[in-house]
Amino acid sequence: MLTGRRLVLVEDDALMGASLVQRLELEGARVQWLRQAGRALGALRSPQGHIDAVVCDIALPDGDGEALFAELSRTRPPRPFLFITGRGSIAQAVRLIQAGAGDYIEKPFAMDQFLARLVTLIAAADPPGEGEAWLGVSDLARRTERRVAEAGATERPVLISGEPGAGKGHLARGLHNASSRRLGPLVVHDASRPSGSALSDAIAEAADGTLYIAAVDRLDPEGEMALLELLDTPPACRLVFGGAPEGLEAVRPDLRDRLRRSEITVPPLSARPEDADWLMQRLFAGANARRSAPLSGITEAASAAVRAHGWPGGGRELRARVIRAVDAAEGPWLQATDLFPERVAEAPWRTLAEVRDEAERAQILAALDRSDGHPATAARLLGISRTTLWEKMQRLGL
Amino acid sequence: MLTGRRLVLVEDDALMGASLVQRLELEGARVQWLRQAGRALGALRSPQGHIDAVVCDIALPDGDGEALFAELSRTRPPRPFLFITGRGSIAQAVRLIQAGAGDYIEKPFAMDQFLARLVTLIAAADPPGEGEAWLGVSDLARRTERRVAEAGATERPVLISGEPGAGKGHLARGLHNASSRRLGPLVVHDASRPSGSALSDAIAEAADGTLYIAAVDRLDPEGEMALLELLDTPPACRLVFGGAPEGLEAVRPDLRDRLRRSEITVPPLSARPEDADWLMQRLFAGANARRSAPLSGITEAASAAVRAHGWPGGGRELRARVIRAVDAAEGPWLQATDLFPERVAEAPWRTLAEVRDEAERAQILAALDRSDGHPATAARLLGISRTTLWEKMQRLGL
DNA sequence: TAGACGCGTTCGGTTTTCCGAACAGGTCAG
DNA sequence: CTGACCTGTTCGGAAAACCGAACGCGTCTA
Missing domain, CATH: 3.40.50.2300 (Response regulator)
Structure with a gap:
């Protein structure tokens, strides 16, 4: 059962x-x-x-x-x-x-x-569709993919918002391929690079395909006006936008709300550690095949380190790290130190009590910081009682 | 009730x-x-x-x-x-x-x-009707509505000031409908979109109706001159203006003082959370009716989140969010995450127990790695007993 | 000036964690 | 075959971690 x-x-x-x-x-x-x-x-x-x-x-x-x-x-x-x-x-x-x-x-x-x-x-609650994984294997990723696929079936403009390196471009491509325009071209226009060709050229080029406008939150005022007009009088091509959530806050309200009508938010990699692991496996397979002497695989410790890392740079950072690590690996297995060479400095072996205390110290300091130094709220954040926090601070010398 | x-x-x-x-x-x-x-x-x-x-x-x-x-x-x-x-x-x-x-x-x-x-x-379950309450059910909203209705009875120009998306346009329509010109047209002229038709055309079109000039604080210098003239020699139509409070500070003083003679300030949505909830209920009813499989309702958590949100984008933002949420909701109820999908991006705060477990897991894996999978030596490395290591591995699911 | 509130600190009791002892296999050299 | 050695697992007691209650203290507010 x-x-x-x-x-x-x-x-x-x-x-x-x-x-x-x-x-x-x-x-x-x-x-x-x-x-x-x-x-x-x-x-x-x-x-x-x-x-x-x-x-x-x-x-x-x-x-x-x-x-x-x-x-x-x-x-x-x-x-x-x-x-x-x-x-x-x-x-x-x-x-x-x-x-x-x-x-x-x-x-x-x-x-x-x-x-x-x-x-x-x-x-x-079982997910009905299967489909190819574009983003990852986590619940959040699958849900996002499903929504993108559904959006692909319509003709409406879509905004894909998410941190840099979260996979917005991949999703735009997936959306294009899931749409009825999949035989047409997918044209990418990066709004943060004004040097490129004009927007009108990109529209013409996209023709009966899809136009993906990346970094739509970085448009200048004229660009914003042009975009508003574009949304009022739809061009021949399908419109897909990409942008960062914070950047979008700064966009003029009417345009922002227009864009937001069909927004799909891509959760950052840090919110779905399983995907970081999955993505590493995929990137590793690709990079490893290009090695003259392929590695045997990835150690468990490396996987754990990848899951625990915050990935502020999203998938892009992960990609860079994996490629460099595969390139630089010496043993037969990909080690955590290959992925995070900067941690070598603090290399001496530590006992479990030491790493535990250090992790606790860091989190306690972070909690105190976050709560403006109020111990009671910090304790609530940490999920422990006020007295326990006091005791721990005594022990750790804070 | x-x-x-x-x-x-x-x-x-x-x-x-x-x-x-x-x-x-x-x-x-x-x-x-x-x-x-x-x-x-x-x-x-x-x-x-x-x-x-x-x-x-x-x-x-x-x-x-x-x-x-x-x-x-x-x-x-x-x-x-x-x-x-x-x-x-x-x-x-x-x-x-x-x-x-x-x-x-x-x-x-x-x-x-x-x-x-x-x-x-x-x-x-009740979709919003026409011409009912324009702003909301809070005291602030009711008071503002009353002032607008009173202003509608006069012929004087009126300035409705408030944050974007606070409902200025709705109030202008309400004013028009409450006035003796309700049988004439209501023409909307957006001063922030210069591409549109000229102001003189709009005046002619409004004829014996009402002309609503939105974003009056975004007029260019010539527009300001034209407006001053318009105020001196009233046209056939009734004049209503809309603008943001901060933007009005930047308008040339003589014009600003003229506009301010009969100003009605719309309190922002963030100042009346009950209205946000009420507005969501109405918008939800309308959007839900268009769904093929209607949702059962809105969860209490979603209501609370709506009341707590700051609504920098006012009712426009709320409207966009509700429509998108109803469109994207998967479960039978509208959840807080449907309305605020970007919140998954918030780095989830970890309790002390979590970071401790995470640190322990990583170190245990590293120790096992270093000792070629021999638990006894790994335990010695970690400074704990063999049984404790076993117990921890059980608990952490390794 | 009284009360509310948050903080540092102590205390007693409960829960959890940790350890050593112990036992049943499994492997491997001799 | 046998004993040494290791592993997975259970058990009971010692040690610790943790919590709530409580008290005194400063601070802020009505």
Whole structure:
């Protein structure tokens, strides 16, 4: 029934949790069992792979499932949630279902019924399309790809917004190929490079194909006027725009809102670490084939380092790093130090306690910074109590 | 609150029914009270006119409300249902909400709360009509509307100042409709788009109607001169101006003071969050009606996010966001992330437990790497015991 | 001037983490 | 075949981490 499904179980009760895990694994699912809301928030916010559904208790020692769900849906579309609770109320059930949770069951329940509803829930949320991966394999990436493909079927102008190096150009090409104009040309016009040919030339060149105007947020005022006119009197070609979210804030409001009517936001690579890993594998395969003596592969540690890196430069940075690393690698495997040579400086081996303390210190300082030095809010940010923060600061000498 | 609304009440209990009818009619609704499921089925299947919502008890002498709802939705999407029940269960509530019923309340309930939820339900299903409230439902909006209507009664030129997207254009139309010239045309001239026709043409076109000059603060020097002249020798048409407060500071002083003689300032949307919510409800209803598979509604989190947002782009931004969100929504409910997709770009804040786990995971993998996969030596490298390493690997899923 | 609020600090109790001991295999050299 | 050595795993107790409650203190506000 659940063969190969990946589930997350959030449940503090040891007995209940164990029995659920046992039964779910019997059905073939891979289950990650989390006992605390804080942990669950982290695991669901930066998952190690695709998660099919979340089974979530409501009363938890450090919070409640409802808040967990609300926090998750604040920033990203949450995975389907199946809530299970002992002391639930009708009002709560209504609230949660209306908030977009998938289902809600009272304890105690019959295991068969629980499983049936879980299966229904997963089936309802299963992505219908497959298609080629342009962006990545994460939920966010697949969702974005699906939206781009849908937009390709229409004739409307589309704005693809995202950080530099997030893959906007790739998506524009994918959109073009998914549209009825795929036989026509795809012309790329970079608005941030005024030296290039005039916009009108690009329009003529695109003809019955697609015109992708990159960095539309960097247009000068005349360019903006021209674009407004272009949107009012559509040219022969299909229009697709690319731009950075912050840059778009500075565009004149009427044009911005016109563009935003069909905006597709590409989540940055840092929001989907699994894609960073996936992208590295692909880039590695390409670069490795060109080596005279191909490497055997990538170490686990290198993968972990890639997932943990923030990727401020997006896919472009990743690409540069992988190519350089494959070029410079010495051993038979691609090591983390090949990808991040700048870290060699701090090379001496450290024990687990040391790296843990350092990570904690850095995060505590960041939290204090973010909360203007208020310890109470910093502690809330960090998910620990005020006293624990104080204790840690004592220990770390802050 | 419910003025002019048509409601159907399905309730067998005489006391309860009477009290509900009394209160609902007090609020201005027209209520049709049915005591049997069979009757209700007929009345709802071939309604005598538009019905805004159905308030429905579950336990009925000749059937139950759930079956009634199911039977109705078998053929077409039913009107919004608000279920009220004394002997309800969580399972039933979940089932009904999942099936698309609007809301579900347990008896006994506080009448105020019941009314509030009924109003929300109706608003979410009711597309905006013409010529109703122009700005919103907040006190600020109401006051501004009153001032505009009063100004409409005079013949003087009026300056409507406010942020872009605050609703200046709507107010201008409202002013026109409230004036004695309502039978004449309303001509809009956008001063920020010089490409358009000349001002003199617009004056001629407006004739005995109203001329609305938008973005009057963006006029070029010649335009300012022309406008000064226009104010000295009033044309046949009524003059209304729109402009942004900061932009007006830069206008030449004599013209500015002339314009300011009868200025109405529109408070920005950010100053009246209730209006943002209200406006979203209306826009949502309109956009949702055009969907092939209408959404069930807006989640509470989405409402909260809308109220909290600063709306630098005013109503225009809100409109663009809602339309796009309804277009792109995937689940049965409109989520906060549909309205603010760019928020996935926000680097997710990590709790201390998360960064600690992340750091540990990376170091453990590095140690295993360095020790060729021998756990014992890796544990020694990390400065922990073999069992602890095993336990950590379990917990981190390695 | 009283109250609300946030901070530093201590304390007792609960939970988790960590470790060593132990046991059942598995491998490999002798 | 046998013993040395390693691994995966469980168990119980010691150590720590963590939390909430509480107290005194300064600061800010009504």
